[in-house]
Structures are given as C-alpha cells and as structure tokens.
Amino acid sequence: MDEVIFFDTLRQGLWISVKISMPILAVALVVGLAIGLFQALTSVQEMTLTFVPKLAAILGVFWATMGFMTQTLTSFFTDQLVPLMIGG
Template sequence: MSETFILSIGKEAIVTALTVAAPILIVSMVVGLIISIFQAATQIQEQTLTFVPKMIAIIVIMLVLGPWMLKKLVYFTQVMLTNITSIVR
C-alpha cells in the first residue's frame, strides 16, 4: 500500500462528498440570497422567513436528486469494498 494509493482514496472520497453535497448547498445559498434580497426590499426581518423556504427547497432537491446521490455513494462504497484487499495487504 503506497502513499499514492492512499492519497487517491482520499481524493476520491473528497470529490464524492463534494459532488453529493454541492446541489444541496448551492440551492440553499441561492434561496437564502433571494430571500435576503426580498427582506431588504420589504424591510421584513422575520427569521422564520429564511428557514422555511430553505427547508422546502432542500427537501425538493433531495427528492429530485436523491436517487442520483445514492447511486454516487453506492458506487463509491463498492469501489472501496473491492479495493479493501489492496488496503489490508
């Protein structure tokens, strides 16, 4: 087991985590920005106004992209489990 192999595993784990988390984070940021602009324009400073739409948007994104995220995570897990013999040696 070489350092290059370990670094490639770490890199693949980070890329997979970022790929799976990116849609949720991007949608949450966009919804938050839109609501912040709305709050600045209307002078409404209610905290729940930002929380509820973000949660709804995140739930919708997880329903839409959930199967794709699951496929990415299952593929990564399968690759790690098939490479476990190389790691143990």
Template sequence: MTDTAVIHLAMQAMVVAAKLCAPILLTSLLVGFGISLFQAATQIQEFTLSFVPKILAVGIAIVVSGHWMLITLVDFTHQLFRSLPGLISGG
C-alpha cells in the same frame, strides 16, 4: 499501501463528498440569497421568512436528487471494495 494510494483514495472520497453535498448546498445558497434580496428590498426581518423556504427547498432538492446521490455513493463504495485487495497487498 503506499502514500500515493492513500492520497488518491482520500482525494476520491473528497470529490464524492463534494458531489453529494452540492445539490443541497447550492439550493440552500440560492434560496437564501433570494430571500435575503427580498428582505433587503422590503425591510422585513423575520427569521421564519428565511428558514421555512430554505427547509422546503432543501427537502425538494433531496427528493429530486436523492436517487442520483445514492447511486453515486453506492458506485464509490463498490469501487472502493473492489480495490481493497490491491490496496492491502500494496500493488
């Protein structure tokens, strides 16, 4: 297994990880930003006001994008298993 193959494999894994995290992180970021604007405008500084909507939005994002996330992860795993003989032999 060459260093180029290891770097390529690590890069693919990081791209897949970024794709899988994106829906959850972006949803949390957008909801958090909206709640922060609301809190700044109304000067209501309640912890649950920012926590509960984020949890609900992230839960909805997981339900909506969970199927796509699972397919992406399974496809990457299948690709990895198919490439294992070539990686082990060094070809």
C-alpha cells in the same frame, strides 16, 4: 497500503462528497439570496421567513437528487473501496 493509493482514494472520496453536496448547497444559496433580497426590499425582518423556505427547498432538492447521491456513493464503494479491502 501504499501512501499513493491511500491519498488517491481520500481525494476521490472528498471529490464525491463535493459532487453530492453541490445541488443542496447551490439551492440553499439561491433561496437564501432571494429571501435576503426580498427582506431588504420590503423591510420585513422575520427569522422564520429565512428558515422555512430554505428548509423546504433543501428537502425538495434532497428528495429529487437522492437517487443520484445513492448511485454515486454505491459506485464509489463497489468500484474503489471494496477492491482495496479485498486486496485486489
């Protein structure tokens, strides 16, 4: 396999991993900031207050974007990786 093809495929795979993880990471960031602001304003320093809502938000976003993630990974596999494995 040529180095150019290898590095291009690696770059595309990394970009796809960024695309499919961005909704989850963005929601975790927003929820974490909101809870941190709430804790700073109310002086409530409970560890479960940060963990449980963030986990629930992440699970909700994962459930909502699961179709997009699956479709993106499947299309990358069938359009990019399978032709490389076959040799075409």
